[in-house]
Amino acid sequence: MTEHSLYGPLDDVAGEAGYDDHPPRMGFFTDTSVCIGCKACEVACKEWNGVPADDFDLLGMSFDNTGHLGANAWRHVAFVEQRAQDLGMPSFDRPGDGSGPESRTDFRWLMSSDVCKHCTHAGCLDVCPTGALFRTEFGTVVVQQDICNGCGYCVSGCPYGVIERREGDGRAQKCTLCYDRLRAGEEPACAKACPTDSIQFGEVDELRDRAAARVAALHERGEVGARLYGADPDDGVGGTGAFFLLMDEPEVYGLPPDPVVPTRDLPAMWKRAGLAAVAFAAAAAVAFAGGR
């Protein structure tokens, strides 16, 4: 195994996983700047994938009563209410005169539909001991429900806190990027349901270009906070198949600012464990050599 396969940029994700002939890598570009927080994605995902909708809670986090991605939430819309630090100059314009960022009030609302990132180097997939988690021909990451034995390792392997064991079921659950729909030539349910095209589905290469253009356009309009998250193949997970345009720092949306796949350190970890194992055996030998 080369070091390359554990970490760093990787052009052909499905090819690396052993597919000779495969479709292009598919993914999501979630443009949060146009998200209106309607949660159609959450509902469509539950409908299509049969994800239970049984935990009704009022969380007191703005309009977010889902809380976090998990076994029963494969899409999660975050709502962030922000008060600007500087209130700006008083203005004598009539409301509605302007439409650019200069016309904003001191309050803004960020909404973002989060999802499994379908990482290039997926921590969950690397640690799965049964082979239940696998890389599809589309370059996505999916759990085979008939294989998973609920060991729970993937839950701690994901640097984004996405995958979770479902209570009462015992198996790990997360977004499949609608693997069944993709195979039938359909787009995923959430992207189909999104009324503002905040969730865009397509070939990852094409989506990355589209995203770069969109950020540039927003910067031009004065939205200096706009940034891409996950679109960089040089990041800690080799770039993600599902990436985002955010309007503020990732942690504001509950995302890790600089996630790294734990597997990056695997060679170093085994080296230390090897040393410790040798020391353990040596201690036993010494114990008998000097035995009284």
Next chain:
Amino acid sequence: MPEEARFRSYYGQPVLQEPAWEWPVPAYLFAGGVSAGSTLLAVGADLTGRPALRRAGRLGALVSLGAGTVFLVADLGRPERFLHMLRVAKPTSPMSVGTWFLVAYGPGVGVAAAAEVLPARWRLGRLLRWLARPAGLSSAVVAPGVAAYTAVLLSQTAVPAWHEAHPELPFVFTGSAAAASGGLGMVCVPTPEAGPARAFAVLGGVAELVSARVLDARLGLVREAYGTGRAGRLRHWAELLTAGGVLGAALGARRSRAVAVLSGAALLAGSALQRFAVFEAGVASTRDPKYVVVPQRERIARSRDEAGVVGQPPRQAE
């Protein structure tokens, strides 16, 4: 403002999932360590003519391995699918590697222990006696791996307290395994024959204490997860018990059987608490987003410094 870590988050919510694992996992870490160490003691005792230590080691290795296996299966979401672990051998998954270590390790342990209990007048008993030494040796080859891999099992995760600890954790765990198995030998074996168990326990206990301290000294923010709350209390007791056990083993256990039993028990308890402490520290480090956000922010700032970027990244509303 005091030097409390300042960071932004989503309503203070955790970034990571809490580990799906519960107490059976640290219990397995402990049991696996006891088994691996006992196997080494049994093989050494077999080769140097110490029948009581050999017997205790072989039986102790099997009982703890059996308990460990039960813990492992119990923590699965679908225990009946335990054997799915054997579908694949995956070098990137320490759990898969560990499973195959156990597959290689277990049979020898079973044969060696069976040889201790089956009477020699049975034909099977005689056969097993003849097989016991090579069987024990075959397990002894894998035993250090069994004791050490569990550190990688925890570290190969996004859990801050486990991942950040990866350089020292293997030494904490193998030290803890040696201390516990030596302690078990001291409890079960008459003092004249227990010399190697005492020595093993002292070496292991010291290694565990020292590497835990080294770990503490190196860790950044996440040291707090080890030092406070439940993990902190468990760790405190683990240290006291192990230190006490080491002193007893080194100074009094040679002459007094009572001291030997007490110190042995203290070492076993200390080792177990050490495993639970590390486990709890990991869980705590997933509950508070600061353990994820603050170090990652620092990493970004460092790499920006190295790249010579000046100024702050664009930041809008707070």
